[in-house]
């Protein structure tokens with residue numbers, strides 16, 4: 001690597017008195033003094049969330065209102081800080097979604113543990129868990145900071161995709177793979 | 180209409196004035212801390228404290244009601260006025276721990292020692308002037324608690340006692356950060372005091388005729404800038420401010436003032452990036468707030484002295500002394516020359532100037548980075564001191580030639 005010798009110019013007399021520099025500095029700060037503020041007044045003004053933002057992990061439903069999670073527990077397995085705790089359950093035979101067979105009985109994400117890494121979203125084979133725009137979590141107790149299943153669906157809402165893969169699978173089964 | 184005041188016995192008047200000054204100094208010093216936060220915020224393109232509002236209920240109800248007046252309330256809230264009450268309340272009521280390892284007596288003494296000189300010096304600082312009839316003659320009298328001839332000397336002597344508070348605090352805290360802060364502060368204050376004192380001498384060389392009666396009174400310093408002093412009229416200096424014929428003195432005084440008040444860029448005693456919080460590292464709650472108030476009181480007094488010596492005191496503009504202003508005003512307002520009205524105008528102008536100075540202090544603080552400690556010493560001893568000596572010799576010769 002070439003060594004570059006930087007020649008240091010000696011300071012002029014004016015520079016050594018500091019005064020022109022100080023006056024210049026005062027001028028700069030005075031200009032800022034009269035400029036409008038750039039602060040976001042947070043609780044009233046919300047920041048614009050950029051695309052691909054990783055906020056609080058949430059569960060989503062499909063357009064038919066079926067919960068997409070099939071309780072495969074891959075996210076629970078991959079979650080680095082072990083924030084997810086899933087109790088798998090069977091979907092009862094009377095249900096419209098009986099053909100899906102499995103769904104979570106309980107699904108808790110401990111937001112005191114979550115590190116917002118997004119691995120759960122990455123790993124989910126059902127596109128059921130998403131890190132969405134919600135960024136502000138607060139509570140007075142530890143228990144309040146654990147999002148249970150209802151809360152997760154409430155935060156997550158519906159994913160407007162039209163895969164409906166389980167419905168297609170069911171139709172295919174019933175009509176002998178006729179498509 | 181205001182005459183009853185002048186019929187009160189002198190001692191009552193002085194006590195009233197003293198209480199007025201303290202009642203003025205305390206909130207103003209506190210308000211300065213708020214102003215500091217606002218100025219700092221605006222300089223950094225932030226809004227600063229703008230949320231606090233006093234509750235309705237309890238002691239703060241009057242403030243709370245003011246805060247809910249439409250337009251005025253939100254404006255005050257935006258200006259952070261209520262934050263002042265919140266800060267004050269917090270400082271007063273929060274737990275005030277005394278660490279186990281300190282020397283308790285001196286630890287508690289230090290903030291008191293800081294406060295006393297800060298409030299004492301106000302006594303000799305004139306804040307305005309009024310016409311009084313003495314022995315049948317109408318002459319200008321200063322508004323001051325103690326109109327002593329040693330005015331400036333008293334200010335210097337008493338305000339430099341403030342350094343004992345810093346040293347005491349640093350030593351009694353029995354902590355190395357506090358100790359270093361105290362040591363730095365004492366060395367710095369001693370070095371800059373020299374330059375400061377030498378820089379004001381020319382101003383008194385102008386005033387004191389050789390062989391005549393000598394004075395160090397701050398009132399006479401302003402009188403000289405009016406062009407009249409003890410009847411000895413310097414027509415050429417009529418209404419001219421000291422800064423115009425003693426720019427170097429004013430400059431040295433100002434720089435030394437920054438160092439004396441431990442303000443950035445000379446805040447060696449605190450240097451929060453080096454010494455945690457310097458000499459008051461171990462202090463909290465009310466004791467800390469006393470240090471804080473003392474610093475602002477020192478700033479106020481320092482600015483006041485600087486204004487009196489170099490920036491025309493209560494004269495509104497260069498070449499327009501207060502007397503001229505009052506003469507002009509009396510065309511419109513019949514009682515303009517009344518002592519109380521004139522006094523209030525003078526005080527108003529003076530206080531306005533002091534506030535501009537405080538703003539300047541803050542402005543500089545949020546502009547300049549801190550000097551390194553050796554640079555501070557270098558500047559003090561090798562630059563400012565020779566400069567002030569040269570300045571003194573120059574004016575001594577100049578004045579000797581002019582007044583010959």
Ligand code: SF4
Nearest residue numbers: 079114115117118120
């Ligand atoms: S974002 Fe990461 S840490 Fe949070 S729940 Fe998902 S996998 Fe776990």
Ligand code: SF4
Nearest residue numbers: 069070072073075124
């Ligand atoms: S959210 Fe996805 S990865 Fe996690 S259990 Fe449900 S289906 Fe499996």
